[in-house]
Amino acid sequence: MKAPTNENEIIGRIAEVFPHHWPRTVALALGDDGALWRPRAGNEVVLTCDWLLEGCHFLRAKHPAEAVGWKCLARAVSDIAAMGGVPRCFLLSLALPASLTGKWFDGFLQGLKRAAKSLRCELAGGDTTRQEKVLINVTVVGEVRRGRALLRAGAHAGDSLFVSGRLGEAEAGLDELRRRKGAVRRSSENLHKHLYPEPRLALGEWLGKRRLATAAMDLSDGLSSDLPRLCAASGVGARVDVDCLPVVRNLKLAQARHLGLHGGDDYELLFTVAEKDVKRVPRAYRGVQLTRIGKITREKRIVVMEGGKTRKLEAGGWDPFGK
Amino acid sequence: MKAPTNENEIIGRIAEVFPHHWPRTVALALGDDGALWRPRAGNEVVLTCDWLLEGCHFLRAKHPAEAVGWKCLARAVSDIAAMGGVPRCFLLSLALPASLTGKWFDGFLQGLKRAAKSLRCELAGGDTTRQEKVLINVTVVGEVRRGRALLRAGAHAGDSLFVSGRLGEAEAGLDELRRRKGAVRRSSENLHKHLYPEPRLALGEWLGKRRLATAAMDLSDGLSSDLPRLCAASGVGARVDVDCLPVVRNLKLAQARHLGLHGGDDYELLFTVAEKDVKRVPRAYRGVQLTRIGKITREKRIVVMEGGKTRKLEAGGWDPFGK
Numbered sequence: 270m271k272a273p274t275n276e277n278e279i280i281g282r283i284a285e286v287f288p289h290h291w292p293r294t295v296a297l298a299l300g301d302d303g304a305l306w307r308p309r310a311g312n313e314v315v316l317t318c319d320w321l322l323e324g325c326h327f328l329r330a331k332h333p334a335e336a337v338g339w340k341c342l343a344r345a346v347s348d349i350a351a352m353g354g355v356p357r358c359f360l361l362s363l364a365l366p367a368s369l370t371g372k373w374f375d376g377f378l379q380g381l382k383r384a385a386k387s388l389r390c391e392l393a394g395g396d397t398t399r400q401e402k403v404l405i406n407v408t409v410v411g412e413v414r415r416g417r418a419l420l421r422a423g424a425h426a427g428d429s430l431f432v433s434g435r436l437g438e439a440e441a442g443l444d445e446l447r448r449r450k451g452a453v454r455r456s457s458e459n460l461h462k463h464l465y466p467e468p469r470l471a472l473g474e475w476l477g478k479r480r481l482a483t484a485a486m487d488l489s490d491g492l493s494s495d496l497p498r499l500c501a502a503s504g505v506g507a508r509v510d511v512d513c514l515p516v517v518r519n520l521k522l523a524q525a526r527h528l529g530l531h532g533g534d535d536y537e538l539l540f541t542v543a544e545k546d547v548k549r550v551p552r553a554y555r556g557v558q559l560t561r562i563g564k565i566t567r568e569k570r571i572v573v574m575e576g577g578k579t580r581k582l583e584a585g586g587w588d589p590f591g592k
Numbered sequence: 593m594k595a596p597t598n599e600n601e602i603i604g605r606i607a608e609v610f611p612h613h614w615p616r617t618v619a620l621a622l623g624d625d626g627a628l629w630r631p632r633a634g635n636e637v638v639l640t641c642d643w644l645l646e647g648c649h650f651l652r653a654k655h656p657a658e659a660v661g662w663k664c665l666a667r668a669v670s671d672i673a674a675m676g677g678v679p680r681c682f683l684l685s686l687a688l689p690a691s692l693t694g695k696w697f698d699g700f701l702q703g704l705k706r707a708a709k710s711l712r713c714e715l716a717g718g719d720t721t722r723q724e725k726v727l728i729n730v731t732v733v734g735e736v737r738r739g740r741a742l743l744r745a746g747a748h749a750g751d752s753l754f755v756s757g758r759l760g761e762a763e764a765g766l767d768e769l770r771r772r773k774g775a776v777r778r779s780s781e782n783l784h785k786h787l788y789p790e791p792r793l794a795l796g797e798w799l800g801k802r803r804l805a806t807a808a809m810d811l812s813d814g815l816s817s818d819l820p821r822l823c824a825a826s827g828v829g830a831r832v833d834v835d836c837l838p839v840v841r842n843l844k845l846a847q848a849r850h851l852g853l854h855g856g857d858d859y860e861l862l863f864t865v866a867e868k869d870v871k872r873v874p875r876a877y878r879g880v881q882l883t884r885i886g887k888i889t890r891e892k893r894i895v896v897m898e899g900g901k902t903r904k905l906e907a908g909g910w911d912p913f914g915k
Contacts, residue, residue, distance in 0.1 A: 273913075274913060301743055303638045303674070305638060306637045308630070308637070313630050315628060316626055316629060316683060316716055317626035317627070322723060325723060348625040360640070362642075362685075364643060367913055394641070396729075398648060399648070400648060406719075415630070420624055421624050590597060590598045590722050
């Protein structure tokens with residue numbers, strides 16, 4: 270198959286991979302100035318967008334094109350999960366070097382399509398252009414029952430702090446990727462989580478419907494960077510019990526805990542639960558473990574407790590402007 | 593005022609310029625994982641997004657930061673106008689070099705805010721990161737009465753072809769910008785149109801409400817690149833009467849007509865009107881001239897007629913992958 274050589278051909282290739290009749294939650298998708306879509310009665314629209322940039326969020330020589338396609342959608346959908354919403358459709362903004370419109374582009378579209386199917390999120394439109402580096406921006410549109418969205422504001426002193434899954438796995442996977450020579454073929458559990466994150470959609474929807482969480486967000490930059498954001502939105506502080514933190518297995522404990530506190534890209538949910546409801550939180554929801562890792566406090570500081578000692582938690586997660 | 597040095601400070605600066613209480617069509621905007629918003633009853637959501645990339649769509653040394661801020665929103669809103677919709681809110685994805693988070697960023701935000709006020713489109717969220725070049729992606733969310741959206745598909749043989757405004761002005765403005773030395777301070781009419789395009793929102797809404805246009809789109813890449821897209825969507829061809837084309841004044845006719853056929857960035861509306869309705873189209877709508885420039889044809893070719901002679905119209909507009 271010939272690689273596309275102009276914008277119309279590139280859009281045509283996308284339209285081939287995402288045919289018009291599939292899965293049709295969107296009234297009007299590709300091929301017009303905009304897309305048309307309606308939320309169901311009683312629902313609100315949830316809007317979110319995310320960058321995925323070569324050299325910043327992925328390395329062309331290291332990350333398989335399929336993983337780039339999967340991840341650009343999955344990480345944006347994770348924000349919908351964090352709101353307790355259901356994803357419906359997305360817009361893909363893609364800038365490519367002319368040299369990548371062939372095999373790389375096809376791999377990317379296959380990964381993207383797999384994610385779109387798995388996350389039930391339909392391609393509704395986008396914009397394509399040429400650049401020397403691969404630039405991706407994805408906007409996801411979802412919906413949530415009016416008044417049931419999980420917000421960052423809402424945590425109260427005394428609430429318990431929970432996370433899903435294990436923290437630091439994606440960062441451990443990235444370390445592994447960096448150490449490997451050449452492109453990735455086989456994948457460990459951690460590397461798989463780094464390359465193909467699975468947004469916690471079922472959990473988010475369940476927390477919202479049951480009104481279980483007083484506040485929630487997804488962990489994209491790392492607990493030490495994200496928890497302060499939830500606390501700032503809620504006007505509270507927090508104490509994290511590091512001894513309880515669910516961390517990467519098969520690593521030295523100190524290293525695993527460091528990754529657990531500061532590692533990014535996990536896309537697990539961080540949520541708070543009022544004391545009276547803590548017993549309603551199961552150990553796991555649909556196979557994803559849920560762990561109580563601390564408490565919300567009145568004092569607006571974020572501290573960690575480790576081996577009985579308390580210290581301030583410094584933000585050490587991902588900040589593109591940091592260092 | 594100190595320039596922001598990390599992602600939280602950059603988001604904080606954006607939140608200062610776009611305070612929470614302003615204009616509040618969005619239930620939940622900045623500061624959470626996503627934004628919450630609802631269209632009015634009976635309306636559909638219109639979704640569109642657009643790149644604005646340094647070196648590709650603008651030059652940092654030439655384009656004022658204010659114009660970059662204005663234009664990134666205005667050109668995305670133009671797609672809402674082309675659908676006959678009303679813009680409601682937008683997501684801003686911004687990647688900046690660390691050296692531009694001060695004066696340049698402030699100028700950018702001022703231009704963006706002016707556009708947001710003028711176009712009544714509220715900032716609802718976004719994503720920021722660092723890159724060596726300025727990368728901008730804007731998603732605009734609008735709404736339109738169900739079933740009243742202006743689509744590209746819908747033109748029939750015999751319909752008349754109309755454009756708003758004059759074509760080629762923005763490209764003439766860009767030529768002027770390229771010839772100038774250093775940054776721009778004073779602006780000609782053409783240059784102003786290149787830097788601060790005004791999406792034809794009132795016209796689009798009027799065409800949709802009156803059911804006057806059988807098909808419509810906005811002209812972003814140039815008539816010779818965009819008209820084939822409208823024709824392809826409608827399964828028709830077109831004949832453009834170049835002698836009727838509203839073009840740049842104060843240029844040699846041949847040059848003005850070349851810009852009129854191929855110049856990009858005008859953000860005028862191209863629309864088709866059934867023969868029975870042509871007399872309902874005024875010479876101007878709210879100060880914007882409307883000109884009949886040709887006919888939709890059954891033959892799926894796009895031709896131009898000039899001085900009584902007919903020739904094929906070759907796409908000569910903006911294609912990022914072209915040349």
